[in-house]
Amino acid sequence: NAGVTQTPKFRVLKTGQSMTLLCAQDMNHEYMYWYRQDPGMGLRLIHYSVGEGTTAKGEVPDGYNVSRLKKQNFLLGLESAAPSQTSVYFCASSYPTGLAGVIYEQFFGPGTRLTVL
Amino acid sequence: QQPVQSPQAVILREGEDAVINCSSSKALYSVHWYRQKHGEAPVFLMILLKGGEQKGHEKISASFNEKKQQSSLYLTASQLSYSGTYFCGTEIDTGNQFYFGTGTSLTVIP
Numbered sequence: 001n002a003g004v005t006q007t008p009k010f011r012v013l014k015t016g017q018s019m020t021l022l023c024a025q026d027m028n029h030e031y032m033y034w035y036r037q038d039p040g041m042g043l044r045l046i047h048y049s050v051g052e053g054t055t056a057k058g059e060v061p062d063g064y065n066v067s068r069l070k071k072q073n074f075l076l077g078l079e080s081a082a083p084s085q086t087s088v089y090f091c092a093s094s095y096p097t098g099l100a101g102v103i104y105e106q107f108f109g110p111g112t113r114l115t116v117l
Numbered sequence: 118q119q120p121v122q123s124p125q126a127v128i129l130r131e132g133e134d135a136v137i138n139c140s141s142s143k144a145l146y147s148v149h150w151y152r153q154k155h156g157e158a159p160v161f162l163m164i165l166l167k168g169g170e171q172k173g174h175e176k177i178s179a180s181f182n183e184k185k186q187q188s189s190l191y192l193t194a195s196q197l198s199y200s201g202t203y204f205c206g207t208e209i210d211t212g213n214q215f216y217f218g219t220g221t222s223l224t225v226i227p
């Protein structure tokens with residue numbers, strides 16, 4: 001099993017360019033998440049999905065869009081990149097425990113380092 | 118919404134113990150703990166659920182005080198491999214939003 005994979009690993013964009021980050025998981029997990037990690041800020045939730053065809057906004061959704069057309073894939077899009085979006089992006093997947101509002105461990109991908117000039 | 122962790126950083130000698138605290142202003146459904154080494158992805162350590170169920174890790178334990186909305190991670194007899202940044206993560210309501218704390222940098226020296 002590959003677990004959670006992310007494509008690409010590194011990318012440099014110019015301000016105003018667009019791109020899509022791909023996250024794929026082979027564990028049949030229902031839940032998937034996109035986080036960004038900036039120095040001193042920890043991990044902040046951008047968008048998440050609790051199942052195929054569903055998405056929801058997280059803590060910092062502005063400037064990003066997502067889609068979950070297939071259960072195993074979760075795409076993060078930047079329509080018009082800005083320097084403030086320079087960050088490391090992590091995708092994660094998880095599964096529910098059956099208890100209200102409680103998920104088990106999150107499995108993280110290796111991350112994508114994005115620089116916007 | 119983001120949980121607050123303390124201390125922000127700690128340096129230990131091998132064999133010493135450490136405690137990392139995580140607190141929230143909102144009621145918690147569960148608390149997760151993760152460790153991240155430099156340049157790598159976070160790795161799950163432990164989950165604590167309301168009512169006391171716990172999934173653990175050897176030599177690392179944790180507590181969850183539901184009334185105080187706090188959790189503490191205990192690392193005993195620290196090893197060099199314990200170095201990294203520790204994050205708590207919490208679910209505050211049933212909407213499946215997940216919030217990570219700002220992290221605690223732990224450095225173990227020989």
